[in-house]
Amino acid sequence: MKDQQTLGNILRRQGISRRGFLKFCATMTSMMALSPTMVPAIARALEQARRxxxxxxxxxxxxxxxxxxxxxxxxxxxxxxxxxxxxxxxxxxxxxxxxxxxxxxxxxxxxxxxxxxxxxxxxxxxxxxxxxxxxxxxxxxxxxxxxxxxxxxxxxxxxxxxxxxxxxxxxxxxxxxxxxxxxxxxxxxxxxxxxxxxxxxxxxxxxxxxxxxxxxxxxxxxxxxYGNNIHDRCYRRPFYERGQFAETFDDEGARKGWCLYKLGCKGPVTYNACATTKWNNGTSFPIESGHGCLGCSQPDFWEMGGFSQALSEPIGISGSTLAGGIIGGAALGAASGLLNRRRKADAMARHEKVGVDDLKKDGETS
Ligand code: SF4
Ligand code: SF4
Known part of the structure; x- marks a missing residue:
């Protein structure tokens, strides 16, 4: 490659201290959903990476x-x-x-x-x-x-x-x-x-x-x-479980921050990191500002019904609870979520093994 600078050199030139760099690696590690034990391996790999x-x-x-x-x-x-x-x-x-x-x-x-x-x-x-x-x-x-x-x-x-x-x-x-x-x-x-x-x-x-x-x-x-759906990580989930839904964008439920499912939220079938990583430096995400998820990270997301239309009518609601929490779209999302979570856990386990083996090679672990 033309530019043989390593990432470590570039960051040092920018005035990033060793401590700052390790903090950066720790954040990256958690962002990539890897174990904290991977931080030294990631720091070494990133430091030596060519531009x-x-x-x-x-x-x-x-x-x-x-x-x-x-x-x-x-x-x-x-x-x-x-x-x-x-x-x-x-x-x-x-x-x-x-x-x-x-x-x-x-x-x-x-x-x-x-x-x-x-x-x-x-x-x-x-x-x-x-x-x-x-x-x-x-x-x-x-x-x-x-x-x-x-x-x-x-x-x-x-x-x-x-x-x-x-x-x-x-x-x-x-x-x-x-x-x-x-x-x-x-x-x-x-x-x-x-x-x-x-x-x-x-x-x-x-x-x-x-x-x-x-x-x-x-x-x-x-x-x-993209291993989890928005619904699984949504802070409004307890309201969903209790069957407390906003019915319009300006009703009491909306003011109290209840679940936006009936207003068209596609969170149960949408896989993305919005509910955890959030937007604008972790400030907020659409559901936090009062609008349901549109499902924008899914193929043909506009075909999942109108943006303000529920995936399907919630069923099994008894009093204020949603018996069993069974909803057509949510059930679909949950099944596929389980599969994704299993695959995510497998992927993390593989990464951890790679990382620990790397460290062992370098004599950094006993
Ligand atoms: S349906 Fe939407 S607003 Fe309700 S809990 Fe799920 S993701 Fe959150
Ligand atoms: S519509 Fe897109 S950006 Fe908005 S919450 Fe859903 S996945 Fe995230």
């Missing part, structure tokens, strides 16, 4: 994913990680334009062939190559060209991951996802409309630490961040 070249391609998108990332406040984990990568090409963020920008992309691809990370936001319009182009090249051709030399691809946002809103019926552009076009490279989906910034950087941190992408669920999402 990776990242090429970011934006296709049929609204720039919301980039906005999400750049709206985070400094200094943050996101900021530290982004300072530590070499973002060699990004339409919105780069100073270069036109021929100079494309020359930067080509040179990054040539210098780092087989090693660079490709980040994509936006879907790919297949029905007419002219719908969306970069430097006169169709999105599909550009993706195929840049994917050839990529070590891995991160599909950021629901559009890149599953086609997103452009894919909604009647899908006038023939919008498809990254993995509909590329099948011979590892692709990790980081869906959300937009995704949580720290989840994007968490995936980058995982790649820097372990040299590979994290464990994924059946929809290609990292289990560490």
């Amino acid at each position: 990776p070249s990242v090429i970011w391609l934006s296709f049929q998108e609204c720039t919301g994913c980039t906005e999400s990332l750049t709206r985070s406040h400094a200094p943050t984990l996101e900021g530290l990680i982004f300072d530590a990568i070499s973002l060699d090409y990004h339409h919105t963020l780069q100073a270069a334009a036109g021929t100079a920008a494309e020359a930067a992309r080509e040179s990054a691809m040539k210098d780092n062939f087989g090693k660079y990370l490709l980040v994509v936001d936006g879907s790919l319009p297949l029905d007419n190559p002219g719908y969306s182009t970069i430097a006169g090249v169709s999105n599909k051709d550009m993706l195929e060209e840049v994917a050839k030399g990529a070590a891995a691809i991160i599909a950021v946002g629901t559009c890149a991951a599953y086609g997103g809103l452009p894919h909604a019926r009647p899908n006038p552009t023939g919008a498809v996802s990254v993995s509909d076009v590329i099948s011979d490279k590892p692709v990790v989906n980081v869906p959300g409309c937009p995704p949580i910034p720290v989840v994007i950087t968490g995936v980058l941190a995982h790649f820097l630490t372990f040299g590979r992408l994290p464990e994924l669920d059946r929809l290609g999402r990292p289990l560490a961040f």
Whole structure:
């Protein structure tokens, strides 16, 4: 690679103390849902990691994913990680334009062939190559060209991951996802409309630490961040269990912070880290501000009924309780949640084993 600086060197140059760096590693470890015993292994791996070249391609998108990332406040984990990568090409963020920008992309691809990370936001319009182009090249051709030399691809946002809103019926552009076009490279989906910034950087941190992408669920999402549904971690869950629901956005239940299920919350069938990581530096998330989850990290989330329409009528309500807590959508979510939780636990156990074995090799554990 062109830039042989290690992440440790870069962070030290930025004035990050050893203590600050270890604190950062501890936060990353917990963010990636790994055991605290992994902190020394992660610190060592991150410190020695080379600055990776990242090429970011934006296709049929609204720039919301980039906005999400750049709206985070400094200094943050996101900021530290982004300072530590070499973002060699990004339409919105780069100073270069036109021929100079494309020359930067080509040179990054040539210098780092087989090693660079490709980040994509936006879907790919297949029905007419002219719908969306970069430097006169169709999105599909550009993706195929840049994917050839990529070590891995991160599909950021629901559009890149599953086609997103452009894919909604009647899908006038023939919008498809990254993995509909590329099948011979590892692709990790980081869906959300937009995704949580720290989840994007968490995936980058995982790649820097372990040299590979994290464990994924059946929809290609990292289990560490998408292993639980919103409902399982929602602070309004006790109200759901007691059958206390807001019926309108301004009734007494809404004022008292009761469950938003009847107002269309899709939390029971939506897998994302919003209820734990939250947004805006952990300040809040949509349910905390009084609106149900729209399900934006699920494929075709707009098809789950109207945004203010309940998944199904709660059944088994007796008095003020919800007998058995059985709700069609929730039951579906719970079954799939159990599977995801088991897979997440397996993934964590594997990581811990890798970490402990690494440490043993280095004689850091007895
Ligand atoms: S239905 Fe929505 S608001 Fe109610 S507990 Fe579940 S996630 Fe929270
Ligand atoms: S709460 Fe639901 S709709 Fe809102 S950002 Fe999170 S996953 Fe998307």
